[in-house]
Amino acid sequence: MNYRGPYRVRVDRKPIPVCEHVEDAVIRVTRTCVCGSDLHLYHGMVPDTRVGMTFGHEFTGVVEEVGSGVRNLAVGDHVLVPFNIACGRCHFCKQGLFGNCHEANAQATAVGGIYGYSHTAGGYDGGQAEYVRVPYADVGPCKIPETMDLDDAVLLTDVVPTGYQAAEMGGIQRGDTVVVFGAGPVGIMAARCAWLFGAGRVIVIDHVEYRLDFARRYCPAEVYNFRSIGDPVVFLKKTTDSLGADVCIDAVGGDAAGSALHTLMGTKLKLEGGSAVALHWAINSVKKGGIVSIVGVYGPTGNLIPIGNVLNKGITIRANQASVKRLLPKLIAHIEAGRLNPKELITHKVPLEEAADAYHLFSAKLDGCIKPVLVPPTARA
Amino acid sequence: MRNRPIDPSTVPGWGVDADPQNDPTYPMRDIARDDSRGMNWTRPPQQRARVEVLTSIEYNARPAVVGTSVPPRGVSGVIRRQAFRYSESQWAHWLMLMAADRVNVVEGVVDDLARGRVPNVPAEMGARAELAHNRSGLAAKLALTGAAIGLGILVTRLARAERR
Ligand SMILES: [Zn+2]
Ligand SMILES: [Zn+2]
Numbered sequence: 001m002n003y004r005g006p007y008r009v010r011v012d013r014k015p016i017p018v019c020e021h022v023e024d025a026v027i028r029v030t031r032t033c034v035c036g037s038d039l040h041l042y043h044g045m046v047p048d049t050r051v052g053m054t055f056g057h058e059f060t061g062v063v064e065e066v067g068s069g070v071r072n073l074a075v076g077d078h079v080l081v082p083f084n085i086a087c088g089r090c091h092f093c094k095q096g097l098f099g100n101c102h103e104a105n106a107q108a109t110a111v112g113g114i115y116g117y118s119h120t121a122g123g124y125d126g127g128q129a130e131y132v133r134v135p136y137a138d139v140g141p142c143k144i145p146e147t148m149d150l151d152d153a154v155l156l157t158d159v160v161p162t163g164y165q166a167a168e169m170g171g172i173q174r175g176d177t178v179v180v181f182g183a184g185p186v187g188i189m190a191a192r193c194a195w196l197f198g199a200g201r202v203i204v205i206d207h208v209e210y211r212l213d214f215a216r217r218y219c220p221a222e223v224y225n226f227r228s229i230g231d232p233v234v235f236l237k238k239t240t241d242s243l244g245a246d247v248c249i250d251a252v253g254g255d256a257a258g259s260a261l262h263t264l265m266g267t268k269l270k271l272e273g274g275s276a277v278a279l280h281w282a283i284n285s286v287k288k289g290g291i292v293s294i295v296g297v298y299g300p301t302g303n304l305i306p307i308g309n310v311l312n313k314g315i316t317i318r319a320n321q322a323s324v325k326r327l328l329p330k331l332i333a334h335i336e337a338g339r340l341n342p343k344e345l346i347t348h349k350v351p352l353e354e355a356a357d358a359y360h361l362f363s364a365k366l367d368g369c370i371k372p373v374l375v376p377p378t379a380r381a
Numbered sequence: 382m383r384n385r386p387i388d389p390s391t392v393p394g395w396g397v398d399a400d401p402q403n404d405p406t407y408p409m410r411d412i413a414r415d416d417s418r419g420m421n422w423t424r425p426p427q428q429r430a431r432v433e434v435l436t437s438i439e440y441n442a443r444p445a446v447v448g449t450s451v452p453p454r455g456v457s458g459v460i461r462r463q464a465f466r467y468s469e470s471q472w473a474h475w476l477m478l479m480a481a482d483r484v485n486v487v488e489g490v491v492d493d494l495a496r497g498r499v500p501n502v503p504a505e506m507g508a509r510a511e512l513a514h515n516r517s518g519l520a521a522k523l524a525l526t527g528a529a530i531g532l533g534i535l536v537t538r539l540a541r542a543e544r545r
Contacts, residue, residue: 004489005485006486008500044482047475048482050450051485051489052451053451069426085446087425087445090420091420091422102420104446105448106434106440106443108437108469109469119448120478122448123447123449123451125448195395197396197398198395198396198399199389200389201389202387220387221387222387299475338393356504356506358507358510361510363507364518367510
């Protein structure tokens with residue numbers, strides 16, 4: 001997969017990656033997803049996304065080659081690879097903050113290293129390819145349990161942990177009302193995971209009907225289309241005795257629809273780090289003293305955030321890239337126990353060669369697309 | 382808890398991760414494991430980058446492992462190098478990178494042409510998926526584009542007629 005500019009990708013031949021560091025591995029990809037956050041790149045919203053780059057931070061694969069410093073991984077292992085590139089020993093990794101590693105991203109200190117996610121996230125080629133270079137191979141990759149479906153495994157690289165961590169950061173207590181903005185795969189997973197923490201009521205807000213239908217069945221949640229409820233903040237206040245929700249989760253990020261001002265400033269002129277509509281709604285509809293949890297991706301610099309309301313309402317804001325590795329053992333157990341069934345999110349399985357169509361399908365929200373998975377030719381034999 | 386259409390206890394796994402001790406603020410600084418001030422962990426061996434890697438000026442030491450996907454080059458490369466003279470808290474840093482990205486798109490097309498390859502832009506934009514699943518939308522878009530071109534021709538003709 002080869003990025004050529006906003007809304008343009010194609011599939012090209014590139015040299016097979018090699019180990020560039022003693023702790024690297026090279027992995028032959030067996031499954032790779034297109035992620036909602038790839039769409040921020042695809043739409044040209046993330047700075048330092050260079051033409052010629054390969055996207056893809058959600059992938060599973062078989063180890064083809066390991067560097068001389070790799071101990072825990074052997075050629076032939078079938079692994080799922082968390083989207084964070086993390087050294088496992090720095091100040092942040094030691095605290096389980098694998099999404100905030102200090103030894104993986106030269107281009108920025110504010111974000112960790114992420115596969116195929118612009119040079120702002122380190123300039124690594126991603127997994128929407130036949131082969132991918134995996135740094136710190138002893139830390140990230142996790143052997144796929146024998147009994148686990150590959151389609152479940154690939155969603156453990158981002159969607160499941162990000163959704164779970166969104167709910168976790170919300171500090172949900174028994175009986176809480178949780179509102180999730182965005183019915184993409186991560187929002188849907190966050191809504192589903194909110195129940196695991198004991199939520200009493202889960203509400204999902206979006207504007208695409210087929211995604212809301214999916215959320216109603218899968219999560220299961222109350223769903224509302226913000227195009228038909230008037231002002232979503234007023235609506236949410238009214239439905240919570242005018243107090244507001246206990247926890248609001250922003251699973252949208254900088255591509256939000258719903259405000260002409262933010263669309264112009266954030267997504268057209270790119271003068272703010274994306275359109276922050278969902279975050280506005282989350283801050284304004286959470287109760288005083290409530291928690292807003294952000295997992296939607298925003299670009300750097302300004303966002304016209306209603307920070308005055310954050311102060312006046314005493315809101316706790318928590319946000320992060322998911323620390324996938326920290327959560328994996330718990331999530332694997334949830335899947336094995338049948339409490340989570342991530343592969344049901346996959347609506348499209350597409351050959352890697354048709355990446356351009358998969359991107360368009362997902363971006364334009366056609367054909368009921370929730371989550372597309374790309375399968376490379378080398379994995380189809 | 383009036384108007385609650387779903388009985389949570391029917392959801393598989395409901396409440397399994399509920400914990401009265403649950404710290405609503407994880408992951409927060411874990412002071413116990415915060416045993417150092419500064420970079421005093423055993424650093425991984427330094428990767429020798431075979432290409433130019435721009436580095437944030439906020440680092441004292443470059444991270445041990447770096448990505449080498451697409452090194453800066455051409456006009457966009459010049460702009461990117463300039464951008465990396467500013468810190469991440471400067472708007473200029475990010476705006477210059479965004480500008481470089483736009484220049485880079487043009488460079489990509491020039492590069493393709495130089496290699497004797499005309500980029501198939503409709504295919505790269507997923508025209509096949511559009512055709513298969515959004516025929517009416519596509520027709521509307523084409524009609525709109527056609528109308529815009531028609532209008533353009535009309536306006537230039539009128540302008541020319543005016544000058545004569
Ligand atoms: Zn993702
Ligand atoms: Zn680290």
